[in-house]
């Protein structure tokens with residue numbers, strides 16, 4: 001639920017020229033991506049944009065925070081790029097990074113070398129943990145969505161003594177107005193202005209602004225108490241979350257709307273402004289969730305009044321290093337719906353186990 005709907009600039013339709021520019025940019029983006037996609041050892045995709053984003057955020061954070069001891073836990077590393085056949089890709093990333101930094105005038109003094117870029121990527125090698133402060137970065141969350149031209153997010157959080165105290169989520173393809181059960185998953189289908197930035201600091205609430213810089217507005221999670229009126233989010237990718245289990249849970253709960261499937265932590269952002277009321281995530285057996293996939297999103301939701309837990313109702317523990325130790329899955333909703341959601345989750349999991 002957006003708390004200040006009187007801000008007209010926020011809900012205006014995108015002018016035709018801007019929409020054309022956006023469509024042009026997307027065409028360029030797609031053309032770039034064809035040759036710039038690689039496969040990691042776990043078979044997941046990584047692109048020059050993932051590496052470039054990590055290099056830029058890491059470089060800028062270190063420049064902006066010179067007095068802090070700088071520890072960063074980030075998804076990507078330079079291992080594959082340093083191999084013999086990685087040279088061309090590093091060159092490409094370095095060009096993209098320099099082109100991007102040039103836009104920000106204060107970073108134009110000297111172009112970064114390929115070694116500077118590799119070093120910036122590798123600044124993200126911290127393991128995290130329960131002591132001190134750690135930045136946590138997913139340079140592109142939802143790479144598969146990014147490749148499809150759908151939703152993705154750049155997700156940055158700050159951990160202090162293992163607790164998330166700050167979160168920023170940039171969602172370049174998320175419409176500024178609602179993105180719920182009544183909208184299709186692809187931003188191509190929408191005439192709304194797109195590009196949202198969510199940010200939350202512990203104790204201070206969650207705010208959203210457009211990525212091109214409108215003034216921030218405070219956002220709140222849905223206040224829906226009746227599950228029949230609720231809609232729920234889940235991963236677009238069936239490989240990332242058990243769609244049949246979430247469908248059983250939704251049915252048990254009485255949710256009528258079909259699932260809204262979108263990629264990335266854009267789900268947390270959309271939830272924080274009340275686009276839907278529930279987020280269900282049940283990875284296939286054996287998958288271990290990483291902190292960068294949830295740190296920023298979880299504070300964006302909790303500061304907007306939501307609750308984020310594992311399937312047993314435990315809060316997420318970000319103090320154990322790179323991985324989250326979870327009971328089965330992650331569920332998110334408002335405080336009123338959480339008890340009945342937990343009950344539906346528990347019963348559906350039991351039924352699934354006993355049917356095996």
Ligand SMILES: Nc1ncnc2c1ncn2[C@@H]1O[C@H](COP(=O)(O)O)[C@@H](OP(=O)(O)O)[C@H]1O
Pocket residue numbers: 044075138140141142143144145234235236237239240241262263264265283284287290293
């Ligand atoms: N088998 C799996 N099960 C659950 N999550 C997975 C997965 N394989 C990859 N992921 C994670 O799911 C994230 C995307 O989440 P979503 O499904 O909500 O879009 C990926 O982030 P990246 O795209 O940053 O690698 C990746 O970390």
Ligand SMILES: [Mg+2]
Pocket residue numbers: 044045046075143
């Ligand atoms: Mg990835």
Ligand SMILES: [Mg+2]
Pocket residue numbers: 138140141142292293
């Ligand atoms: Mg991710």
Ligand SMILES: [Mg+2]
Pocket residue numbers: 050075138139140141142143
């Ligand atoms: Mg990623």
